[in-house]
Amino acid sequence: MFRPLVAALAVLAVPAFAPAIVWSNNLTDAQVSNFGATDPRFQGIGRVFEGASFRATGTYMGFMNGFHWGITARHVIDAGSTGSFRFSDGGSYPITQVYNILGADMSIFKISGWNRNVFTPLIRNDNSFAPGTQLVSAGYGLHGAEGNSPWGSDNVRRGMTSRIERTEVAGNLFGNYFSVVDRFDAPGDANFTSFEGFGAPGDSGSPLIDPNGRILGVLSNGEFEQYGAENWYTAMTPEAANEIQRISGVPEPASMLVLGASLVALARRRRKA
Incomplete structure (x- = not known):
């Protein structure tokens, strides 16, 4: 786990660790596993x-x-x-x-x-990361319902939904990078989504996919898996695209077809590897 030494100027120093899917405790493992298995994205x-x-x-x-x-x-x-x-x-x-x-x-x-x-996501090439945009993601690794740790580990892909909370510049060992931030909302919260989930150890690198099938970013860092916590996704900026x-030659959305079948502050943040 990386601990930041300093956060300076407008750059948020974000430490490191790892994730998989922890889901809202009003859902079952069968529901999120089925979502992960059946959603073509x-x-x-x-x-x-x-x-x-x-x-x-x-x-x-x-x-x-x-x-x-x-x-x-x-x-x-x-x-x-x-x-x-x-x-x-x-x-x-x-x-x-x-x-x-x-x-x-x-x-x-x-x-x-x-x-x-398989479904092939688009490579996003703009900077329009609007707060409130609905998102999906999926991953492997540690898993369980919020509040029920310690969580288990297996080879099952579990799906989740979320939304953009905000964007900001974050930093780690690889430099400063533009990030999309999501939040783990509790049932009853105004922004709660249907398969509300949160990246946990085992999900690093999992994609954040918007309603148009575009990758907005990949999971990099996050807080411990509980309601109100936040994760940071390295954004798919025009420069990255x-x-x-x-x-690779993999085209951007303008020329690409979809293929296939269809802490409490800084001290609590960790890289999701």
Whole structure:
């Protein structure tokens, strides 16, 4: 866990740790597991391994220039590493090369042997992150209902809904980066969503997807998993989208088709790896 030494100017220093899905305690495991399994937007979300070690979550991003590509957080898997991209049904695909997105806790990776027909999210390329926008995400790892820790761990993909609370500049070992922030709302709160959930250890790198199927960011940091807590997603800014397009050739929304089937303050924040 990284502890910040200083927060200066308008930059929020955010420490590190890891996540998976913790859900509102008015929901059941069966409900969030079924959401994670059946929503087509989650079909390409898998587990990222570095070597033989489970690291966290990633998302299939598309095929371009002769390669299949995925996206995750840089603190999940860094340039120079190799590993595998795995799914609950036993599917496993080698990660052969990793590229860092400069100035962000974000990396993309080449996938070998890909043979899945899945929903392919769009790569967002604008800065319109409106507070209140409804979002979905999914991940693997520690899981359970809010207030019922310690949580379990398995290979099941669980889904969640949330919304944008605000945006801000945050910083960690990879520099200062623009972040989308969401909040874990309790039942009865005005902003509570239907499958309200929150990233917890095992979900780092999981995508934040808007109603148009666009990736708004990947999960980087967050507070402990309880109502009122917040998570920080490294935002898919135009600069990040352009860098991804330059490296991978995966097109941006203007030219891309959707493919496939359809603390208490700083001391409490941790990276979601």
